[in-house]
Amino acid sequence: MFALIIGxxxxxxxxxxxxxEMGNEVMLVERRPERFNFLKERLEESVMYGDGTEIYVLExxxxxxxxxxxxxxxxxxxxxxxxQLAKEKYGVQKTIARVNNPRNQQTFDLLGxxxxxSSTAAILSLIEHEVVPADRLVHLLTLREQNLxxxxxxxxxxxxxxxxxxxxxxxxxxILIISILRGIHSIVPSGSTVLIxxxxxxxxxSPGMDEELRNILVEAAK
Amino acid sequence: xxxxxxxTLLREGWEVTVIDESKESLLRLxxxxxxxxxxxxxxDIDILKEAGVERADVFxxxxxxxxxxLVICQxxxxxxxxxYVVSRVQDPFRAQFYSDQLGxxxxxxxxxxxxxxxxxxxxxxxxxS
Numbered sequence: 001m002f003a004l005i006i007g008x009x010x011x012x013x014x015x016x017x018x019x020x021e022m023g024n025e026v027m028l029v030e031r032r033p034e035r036f037n038f039l040k041e042r043l044e045e046s047v048m049y050g051d052g053t054e055i056y057v058l059e060x061x062x063x064x065x066x067x068x069x070x071x072x073x074x075x076x077x078x079x080x081x082x083x084q085l086a087k088e089k090y091g092v093q094k095t096i097a098r099v100n101n102p103r104n105q106q107t108f109d110l111l112g113x114x115x116x117x118s119s120t121a122a123i124l125s126l127i128e129h130e131v132v133p134a135d136r137l138v139h140l141l142t143l144r145e146q147n148l149x150x151x152x153x154x155x156x157x158x159x160x161x162x163x164x165x166x167x168x169x170x171x172x173x174x175i176l177i178i179s180i181l182r183g184i185h186s187i188v189p190s191g192s193t194v195l196i197x198x199x200x201x202x203x204x205x206s207p208g209m210d211e212e213l214r215n216i217l218v219e220a221a222k
Numbered sequence: 223x224x225x226x227x228x229x230t231l232l233r234e235g236w237e238v239t240v241i242d243e244s245k246e247s248l249l250r251l252x253x254x255x256x257x258x259x260x261x262x263x264x265x266d267i268d269i270l271k272e273a274g275v276e277r278a279d280v281f282x283x284x285x286x287x288x289x290x291x292l293v294i295c296q297x298x299x300x301x302x303x304x305x306y307v308v309s310r311v312q313d314p315f316r317a318q319f320y321s322d323q324l325g326x327x328x329x330x331x332x333x334x335x336x337x338x339x340x341x342x343x344x345x346x347x348x349x350x351s
Contacts, residue, residue, distance in 0.1 A: 053289050055315040077265060077289040081316075089319055106267060107293065110301055 004066040005029065006052030006082045007073030008039045011098065011119075015070065016043055027061045053081045055089075063090050072098040076107070083113045137214055140202070148204055150178070153217040155199040161217045167191040174206035175213050223310065224284040225250045232257050236280075239273045264294050267301070275302045284310040292316070295326045 001024045005012050008030030016028045020043070028043060029052035030036045039047045050057035052073070063069065069086035071079035079097045086092040099105050099118035108116050128138060138152040155162055161169055166177060166189055180187040181200040187193060195201065201217055224240065225247060232238045232255070239258030240251065248259055262269040264285065275281065281298040283291035291309040298304040308327040311317035314336075317328035 053316070054313060055319070075289070077287065077293040080293050081289040084324075085316075085319070088323060103266060107265070107297060111293075111296055 001025070001067045002027075002062065002065060003068045003070060004058070004061050004063055004086075005070045005072065006078075007071065007098075008032075008035055008047065009072065009074060011072045012070070013039060013042070015072070016046060020046060029057060029061050053078050053085075055085065058082075058085060058090070063092065066090075066092050068092070068094040068096065070096045074100055076100050076104040080108060080111060080113055084111065137210055137218070147207060149207070150202060150204050151210065151213065152181075153201045153203065153213065155195050155197055155201060155217065157197055159195075159197070159218055160215075161195050162197055164195060165191065166193050166195070169216055171216065172209075172212060174209045175216075176204045178202050178204050224282065227282055227284065228257060229255065241269060241273050265290060265297075267297065270294075270297065270302070275304065278302070278304050279306065280304070281307045282310075283308070286312075288312050288316055292320055292326065296324065299326065 005028045016026045026046045028047040031051045036049045071082035083095040083097045086095045099116045102121045141150040179202040241260045241264045260273045281304040283294045288311045295307045295309040299307045311328045314330045314333040317330040320326045321328045
């Protein structure tokens with residue numbers, strides 16, 4: 001596989017090293033002269049100097065035969081432009097773009113740039129998972145293209161679902177309970193599984209069903 | 223560049239709002255500038271809305287970052303359906319691709335300068351022959 005990687009920061013550099021180690025061909029593009037010199041010593045022929053948002057640099061880097069283009073600079077607008085050029089000018093099948101500021105995610109979505117990776121958003125969701133109050137849903141994963149999300153809800157002492165079978169919850173369409181984490185065990189539930197205090201329930205939701213699930217599992221609407 | 227466009231349009235009777243990340247650009251607009259000014263990144267959709275992008279007839283992106291301009295213009299065009307969207311793009315190749323393929327009007331100062339230089343040379347050439 002040949003990967004063209006734009007942006008030789010920590011992410012781009014480590015990614016390049018690992019891909020090369022795995023036997024892949026890599027070209028890493030870096031525009032900061034000092035950083036380029038550092039990379040050149042480590043990666044030798046697999047790194048080139050230039051602005052990876054310029055068409056002739058991309059062509060020199062081999063974009064026309066790239067199996068995957070990875071845009072991991074520190075500038076979201078640069079990552080967007082690289083991905084657009086790769087897809088729409090050169091027909092590259094697979095592009096992966098980094099989102100630095102989670103506020104820009106909607107712009108990546110608007111312009112059809114997917115998949116995206118955001119370490120800020122990932123860390124944010126981990127923090128949310130650790131410090132979330134018991135009465136809230138934790139968003140574990142959003143499947144953008146499928147328009148679904150996976151959330152976690154805790155069954156507390158005052159949860160309306162405590163002591164009930166899943167059948168009795170009368171879950172509406174668009175909510176599916178996929179697993180129950182109880183202590184160190186995870187249970188694949190059936191309709192007759194009873195929820196108890198301390199359970200953490202994983203559910204898959206259609207958009208807009210969050211509040212409904214919260215009312216059923218966590219706290220009845222006031 | 224943006225400040226000159228803003229001041230000229232304002233004189234011509236347009237309603238104008240400028241977005242810029244630095245307060246210094248407000249100085250460049252001058253004391254008598256009577257248009258709107260929003261401090262913040264133009265890439266931010268909330269800032270664009272605050273500046274009134276939803277009812278804009280014309281959207282001009284003229285920062286010194288080609289990629290910033292091209293991305294903001296696509297937001298104005300695709301999300302807010304602004305009727306006339308124009309972007310400053312230094313790099314002639316990117317300018318051409320985005321105007322040909324993605325429907326953004328681009329102005330390339332580099333390309334304009336090249337044309338002016340060549341025109342001058344051609345005029346000289348003709349006067350010599």
